[in-house]
Amino acid sequence: MLRSIHCEAEIRGDVSACPECSRILKHNIIDGILTRLQEGPHKNLNWEYYTMANLVDLLERKNAIINKLKLHQLNLERSLLT
Numbered sequence: 229m230l231r232s233i234h235c236e237a238e239i240r241g242d243v244s245a246c247p248e249c250s251r252i253l254k255h256n257i258i259d260g261i262l263t264r265l266q267e268g269p270h271k272n273l274n275w276e277y278y279t280m281a282n283l284v285d286l287l288e289r290k291n292a293i294i295n296k297l298k299l300h301q302l303n304l305e306r307s308l309l310t
């Protein structure tokens with residue numbers, strides 16, 4: 229939960245946060261941070277900004293692609309030999 233520095237500390241009606249705290253979730257920078265947390269970093273982002281979990285995901289995807297290419301190459305060589 230995010231809390232605005234201008235929080236009214238009082239909730240009126242059946243909302244989950246005061247208007248100031250609700251407004252902070254619509255801020256461009258906060259929205260970008262939340263999107264990046266949910267969807268992972270943009271593919272053009274420099275590696276220095278990746279978390280360790282992001283790097284492990286990237287490495288697993290790279291290894292999957294390499295294995296797929298190796299299998300494709302083996303199947304191609306087999307088909308050329310027969």
Ligand SMILES: [Zn+2]
Pocket residue numbers: 231232234235236237238245246247248249250
């Ligand atoms: Zn508030």
